[in-house]
Amino acid sequence: MIKIVLLGAGNVATHLYKGFKNASNIEVVQWYNRSKKAIEAYKNDVNITDNISDLVDADVYLIAVNDDAIEALTNSLPFEKRLVVHTSGSASLYDIDMKHYRGVFYPLQTFSKGVDLDFTTVPICIETLRKKDFKILEILGQSLGCTTYKVNPKQRPALHLAAVFVNNFTNQIYRIAHEITEKHGAEFDILKPLITETARKVQEVSPYMAQTGPAKRNDKKTIKRHLKLLDNPHQEDIYKLMTESIKKTHGR
Amino acid sequence: MIKIVLLGAGNVATHLYKGFKNASNIEVVQWYNRSKKAIEAYKNDVNITDNISDLVDADVYLIAVNDDAIEALTNSLPFEKRLVVHTSGSASLYDIDMKHYRGVFYPLQTFSKGVDLDFTTVPICIETLRKKDFKILEILGQSLGCTTYKVNPKQRPALHLAAVFVNNFTNQIYRIAHEITEKHGAEFDILKPLITETARKVQEVSPYMAQTGPAKRNDKKTIKRHLKLLDNPHQEDIYKLMTESIKKTHGR
Numbered sequence: 001m002i003k004i005v006l007l008g009a010g011n012v013a014t015h016l017y018k019g020f021k022n023a024s025n026i027e028v029v030q031w032y033n034r035s036k037k038a039i040e041a042y043k044n045d046v047n048i049t050d051n052i053s054d055l056v057d058a059d060v061y062l063i064a065v066n067d068d069a070i071e072a073l074t075n076s077l078p079f080e081k082r083l084v085v086h087t088s089g090s091a092s093l094y095d096i097d098m099k100h101y102r103g104v105f106y107p108l109q110t111f112s113k114g115v116d117l118d119f120t121t122v123p124i125c126i127e128t129l130r131k132k133d134f135k136i137l138e139i140l141g142q143s144l145g146c147t148t149y150k151v152n153p154k155q156r157p158a159l160h161l162a163a164v165f166v167n168n169f170t171n172q173i174y175r176i177a178h179e180i181t182e183k184h185g186a187e188f189d190i191l192k193p194l195i196t197e198t199a200r201k202v203q204e205v206s207p208y209m210a211q212t213g214p215a216k217r218n219d220k221k222t223i224k225r226h227l228k229l230l231d232n233p234h235q236e237d238i239y240k241l242m243t244e245s246i247k248k249t250h251g252r
Numbered sequence: 253m254i255k256i257v258l259l260g261a262g263n264v265a266t267h268l269y270k271g272f273k274n275a276s277n278i279e280v281v282q283w284y285n286r287s288k289k290a291i292e293a294y295k296n297d298v299n300i301t302d303n304i305s306d307l308v309d310a311d312v313y314l315i316a317v318n319d320d321a322i323e324a325l326t327n328s329l330p331f332e333k334r335l336v337v338h339t340s341g342s343a344s345l346y347d348i349d350m351k352h353y354r355g356v357f358y359p360l361q362t363f364s365k366g367v368d369l370d371f372t373t374v375p376i377c378i379e380t381l382r383k384k385d386f387k388i389l390e391i392l393g394q395s396l397g398c399t400t401y402k403v404n405p406k407q408r409p410a411l412h413l414a415a416v417f418v419n420n421f422t423n424q425i426y427r428i429a430h431e432i433t434e435k436h437g438a439e440f441d442i443l444k445p446l447i448t449e450t451a452r453k454v455q456e457v458s459p460y461m462a463q464t465g466p467a468k469r470n471d472k473k474t475i476k477r478h479l480k481l482l483d484n485p486h487q488e489d490i491y492k493l494m495t496e497s498i499k500k501t502h503g504r
Contacts (some may be wrong), residue, residue, distance in 0.1 A: 067474070090466075090474050096363050110443055110449055110464060114458075121445040147327035149442055158436030160444070161478045162429035166443050167450045168465035168495040170422050175459035175501055184410030190360055190401055191418050192455050193373040197362055199451035200420045203444050207427035210364060213420035221320070226413045234497065241258070241493055242421040246484065249427055 002140055004059040005030045007073065009038035011111045012087055013064035016144075017042070019119050023143040030056050030214060053078050059136060062105060067091040074100060082134050093127055093153065103128040105137050107146070108159060110167050119145040125159060127151050176235055185210030208249065215246035254392055257282045257310040259325065261290035263363045264339055265316035266397075269294070273370050275395040281306050305330050311388060313335060314357060319343040326352060335385050341412030345379050345405060355380040357389050359398070359409060362419050371397040375409060379403050439472055460501065467498035 006028055013033075020026045030048050033039050036050040047056070051058055055061075055078065063086040065073060070086050074097040077084065084096050085103035096102040104127040111117060124141035126148055129132040134150065141148035151159065174195065181188045199211045214222040223243060230236045246252075255442060258269055260281055265285075272278045280298050285291050287304040299308070307313075307330065315338040319327060322338050326349040329336065336348050337355035349355040356379040363369060376393035378400055380386040386402065393400035403411065424448065433440045453462045466474040481487045498504075 056431050062281055090477065109431055109446055109452065112453065112475075114342075121449060123442045125442065136384075144462065149439065151438065154436050155438040157439050157477070157481055158422075158432055161481050162432040162438070162440075162443055163446055164431070164465055165425050165429040165491075165494075166447050168463065168467055168498060169407065169425050169490075170447075170450050171424065171454065171459050171463050172418050172467075172494055172498050172501065173421050174454050175463070176497070177417040178419070178459050180410055180414040184406050186403065186407035186414070188458075190375045190377065191414055193375055194361055194415055195418050195451045195454060197373060197449045198422050200311065201362065202423065202426050203449060206440075207423050207430050208365075209424050211427070213416055215416075215420055215424075225342060225409070226416065229409060229413050234500065238421075238497060239417075239495060240488060245428070245486065245490060246420060246424050247304065247422065 002026050002060060002136065002143070003058040004140075005032060005055055006059045006064070007032045007061060008064035009033040009035070010064060010066075011113055013105065015111050015117045016062065016064060016087070016107070017046075019117065023145075026140065029058050052076055055079070059083065060140065061100075062087065062095075067095070070095045071097070079114070081137060083134075085128075086139065089125070089156060089163060093129070101128075101130060101133055103133050103137055104156065105140065106151075106156060106160075108163055120147075122146045124148045125151040125156055127156055136231070141203045166174045170180065173238075176238060179232075179235070180230075180245050211246065211250065215243040216250050216252070218247060218252040254278050254312060254388065254395070255281045255310040256392075257284060257307055257313045258316070259284045259313060260316035261285040261287070262316060263365055264320075264359065267363050267369045268316060268339070268359070269298075271396045272371065273297070275397075278392065278395050279403060281310055304328055306330070311335065312392065313352075314339065315348075316362065319347070320370065322347045335388060337380075337385075337389065341377070345381070348359065353380075353382060353385055355385050355389055357392065358403075358408060358412075360415055373400075374398045376400045377403040377408055379405065380406055385397060425490075430488060431484075431487070433483075463498065463502065465498070467495040468502045468504070470499060470504040 020028050025074050030040050030047045032049050039048050042225040047177045062083045067088050070091050074084055080099035084100035085105045086107050089106045093104050107122045108124040108125055124146045126137045138148050273281045282299045283291050284301050291300050313336045319340050321344055322343050326336055334349035336352035337357045341358045345354050345356050358377040359374045360377055361374040361437045375400045378389045390400050500501050
């Protein structure tokens with residue numbers, strides 16, 4: 001049984017709490033948040049607190065707070081030489097106060113509020129300084145049903161950056177497609193199967209191999225027609241830059 | 253039974269042929285291509301020809317050739333007042349010679365060579381001049397198992413443009429994420445569940461509602477860190493432009 005104290009009450013913390021509750025060999029012994037109100041709904045299920053000096057003993061102190069708050073929070077913990085890990089993709093392991101055994105437990109997935117998460121679709125990127133801490137976090141991840149990956153301080157920020165591309169930037173591309181369809185009175189819904197298939201394809205072949213379309217073919221006529229259709233200069237900039245990018249990749 | 257003559261031998265034509273073969277109320281009575289070689293593999297299943305003057309009677313002449321070839325091909329057809337439709341998202345209905353009854357049967361999906369297509373995931377955008385032609389094409393699409401949509405000459409090019417965004421541009425975003433992970437020795441595979449989830453999310457909520465991340469939060473520290481990590485000016489340009497785009501959309 002791995003005993004956990006969870007710190008933070010955001011989206012990630014809440015999803016992890018629910019995951020841990022369903023895992024047979026994990027016990028959340030306490031849930032801390034600076035404001036008790038955010039976790040009050042769970043007070044009958046778990047020991048909740050807003051007092052940092054009340055923290056109980058645990059195998060792992062799991063910190064799911066804003067990146068900027070990690071350093072101060074870990075510094076304020078009233079103990080040392082225990083395993084304290086954050087869940088950020090971006091913050092350094094060294095943001096955790098050096099009095100602790102330090103680690104990172106980064107779930108590389110997008111979390112939607114109110115939607116139950118299928119943890120089997122959540123890869124966990126683990127970074128630790130000590131081998132035995134890695135083992136604990138690995139078991140923690142596997143108990144949730146996640147696939148775990150050992151990453152180093154160079155790989156994790158790169159994965160976080162790449163995640164911004166495939167998640168935020170892709171989603172913004174969808175958004176612009178939505179704007180285009182709306183503007184011309186067409187249904188965005190018609191694009192949904194294509195969105196699904198585009199994501200499915202790269203599960204099997206590389207994005208390089210999966211590419212098709214006017215930019216790859218350097219089909220100047222279609223590109224010109226598309227640019228004419230876009231009367232929004234910002235959308236035009238994106239069309240041009242992405243088209244250039246595809247041409248560059250495919251040697252056009 | 254709808255009788256079809258299929259013209260062309262590319263990816264779209266081949267997938268449609270296979271779909272029609274499996275549909276109970278459709279008969280491909282002939283398959284034409286200017287080079288017989290490309291369709292020779294099917295000669296025992298269907299009447300094939302490379303001679304335009306040999307074309308037989310049919311309810312629909314379905315043209316799946318390059319956009320640039322539509323006009324000349326339809327002009328050369330040795331008959332008139334029959335239903336002739338192309339499958340392009342981009343070409344005009346008026347690219348079809350005016351001696352025919354004209355229509356468009358545009359499958360808005362990405363077709364992979366060698367992978368059998370699930371037609372239930374293919375929306376068909378239909379454009380015709382006559383109501384009765386629309387009916388025939390609607391039955392044709394439904395017989396394949398597709399969902400059909402009536403579109404007008406303004407909507408279809410917009411859908412095609414939007415499809416380039418959600419398919420080609422999204423795929424290029426994946427490609428850049430692949431470059432970033434490779435460069436830092438991380439596994440692109442770790443991103444695959446996130447790619448799937450990002451596409452799944454917008455099946456249910458709008459891309460606007462689905463957005464998260466540093467650009468939406470205007471998290472300058474993370475953005476700065478990401479830009480520092482990108483040493484490729486082209487990737488930097490894309491990062492900056494997409495970040496600006498998200499800020500713009502979300503009023504930052």
